[in-house]
Amino acid sequence: MKVHEYQARELLRSAGIPVPPSEVIDNPNQAPQAYLRLGSETVVVKAQVHAGGRGKAGYVQLVTSADEAKSHAARMFASPMVSKQTGPQGVQVHKILMAPAVDIAREFYVSVVVDRARRVPVLMASSEGGVEIEEVAARNPDAIKKAWFHPHLGLSTFQARALAAAIGLSRAKAKAAADIMYKLARLFQEKDCSLAEINPLVETAAGEILAIDAKFNFDDNALCRHPDIAALFDPSEENPAELQAKEHNLSYIALDGNIGCLVNGAGLAMSTMDIIKLHGGSPANFLDVGGSVTPEGAVEAFRIILADPKVKAVLVNIFGGIAKCDVIADALIKAAKEVGFNVPVVVRLEGTNVDVARKMLAEAKVPQLRSATDLTDAAKKVVAAL
Amino acid sequence: MSILIDKSTRVICQGITGKAGAFHTAQCLEYGTKIVGGCTPGKGGTKSEHGLPVFDTCHEAVAATGANATMIFVPAGGAAEAAMEAADAGIRLVVLITEGIPTLDMVRARKYLDDTGVRLIGPNCPGIITPGQCKIGIMPGYIHKPPTRGSKNVGIISRSGTLTYEAVWQCSERGLAQTTCVGIGGDPVKGLNFIELLDLFQADAETHAIVMIGEIGGSDEEQAAAHIKQHVTKPVIAFIAGQTAPPGKRMGHAGAIISGGEGTAQSKIAALRAAGITVSDSPATLGEAVAGVLR
Secondary structure, three states: OEOOHHHHHHHHHHOOOOOOOOEEEOOHHHHHHHHHHHOOOOEEEEEOOOOOOHHHHOOEEEEOOHHHHHHHHHHHHHOOEOOOOOOOOOEOOOOEEEEEOOOEEEEEEEEEEEEOOOOEEEEEEEOOOOOOHHHHHHHOHHHEEEEEOEOOOEOOHHHHHHHHHHOOOOHHHHHHHHHHHHHHHHHHHHOOEEEEEEEEEEEEOOOOEEEOOEEEEEOHHHHHHOHHHHOOOOHHHOOHHHHHHHHOOOEEEEOOOOEEEEEOOHHHHHHHHHHHHHOOOOEOEEEEOOOOOOHHHHHHHHHHHHOOOOOOEEEEEEEEOOOOHHHHHHHHHHHHHHOOOOOOEEEEEEEOOHHHHHHHHHHHOOOOEEEOOOHHHHHHHHHHOO | OOOOOOOOOEEEEEOOOOHHHHHHHHHHHHHOOEEEEEEOOOOOOOEOOOOOEEEOOHHHHHHHHOOOEEEEOOOHHHHHHHHHHHHHOOOOEEEEOOOOOOHHHHHHHHHHHHHOOOEEEOOOOOEEEEOOOEEEEOOOHHHOOOOOOOOOEEEEEEOOHHHHHHHHHHHHHOOOEEEEEEEOOOOOOOOOOHHHHHHHHHHOOOOOEEEEEEEOOOOHHHHHHHHHHHHOOOOEEEEEEOOOOOOOOOOOOOOOOOEOOEOOHHHHHHHHHHOOOEEOOOHHHHHHHHHHHHO
């Protein structure tokens, strides 16, 4: 789960990490007062959306008066932000963060993620702050210094101190930066983060060490034990169909193509998308109905797929293991009645109870259904059905 | 032969009185697995619906039954703890089926298991099967084909459940038997990985070829490719799922995500091909590819 920048700043504050003061507004009329409260001439106005590319889209703006703050806030609230990451429809801005512009002497990068290869969290720091870490990793990997956590003890203070020194902070400043790194590492573990990033961490002209911008992602599987974090969820940032699917224990991701997919198992669902592409088609979605799928869940899956106006054909690919083919066949027949098929549906069933399922489908005589003998046949048939 | 499990493996089920635990215990028993008991805290001293003894702790279960492997269906919040309990009780192979375990729980559990020398399979996996001998997990038993005299046999390692069934089915249909099939799971932090299992299959005289099924996310396949080039002489046939997956999205599995340009299918396929490994373009032609290599 992602959170907004203003929420990330609050988390840093609660962990005792120094963050400049800020104000959050949800309509442009609040902007002038917020500007005055901040008491700084130059203030940065930042739209609070999860998508990146805010600066280029004009949704991060420096202002020098209350009026200017209001007019830029009004502009950001009025029209959705469109960036490379949002798609052409853009995302609506619901909140804006305002903070005093900081006189920056140097910028650094600090983050914590899980290193999958070593199977432990790793603290990463770099003297190249303010740019994407992937860019630094590609251009100058030696600039990224790392300290791996002990799986049971967590990060030690000596590791944080060593890292702060390694990125070129003076002795006097390294102590403050190490304290921030250590606290960030603790926060990462305490709140089950998958990413905790401060970028940039700055040394100001006045010699302070401050966190200017932060990004947090949380492990969805651990949210149940962090109600405070779960409460930060912003459904307006999510695809409505993906949310609807989640409520029914379906794993669904909307894509750009026109062939809807209904599959059991994540790996098979991914490779069903791949084989559609291999045969010249384009998948409209990823959908894993899971192993313990019920007929109701499968009907809901059809409802979600068919609600997408781009969908011109559907491929059902089930390898019955724990999920049984007859359950899917039953759901197909019910969905045909309850949801109605307005496009061709190609069905490939294999595995547990497949004979019963085939018989059920044959007897139901749903006109839009076409059966396929194997995966290649199914992919070819669904592409031909467009 | 086989790897990790055979007909002598003695298995307990942690979470045997739960719905999934009870159902799959029955399925494994029917397949012929020696399940010797189960654990559910608070239900010790009773019998499971299969007539097996239920214990409060793994220590009691191991002492009473001599179990050396466990199949865990404990809910996500307590599953990592259950794995550590099994290791502490002297179990040597932990098969963790549970999906949705917090990653940092697995970081801690994996270290604990490593320190005790216990092997872990999973989590978020279908389990492991040595066809005809022992099934510890949720895979449909009947699609598998045990080796027979003169048969060509493959070992299978996979990050995906149903995709493994697909591969097994395609092999069985072509008369290719399986020595052992291991679902290593779809989580970012897990137990046995491609490399350890490749070594085990390389050392197993009965395994003639190895199928490895990877997917987007992480760099396990790239590391495996480098390892195969150095240490594996048997033919390896690979498939990577997620060639059309968009970056930044978790594709069902917690570990299946392309982040920061890392973990793409294209990178994995390139690394595997560069190491001389046959990579199937389509999930539908895996069996054919294996048959081609073993002909």
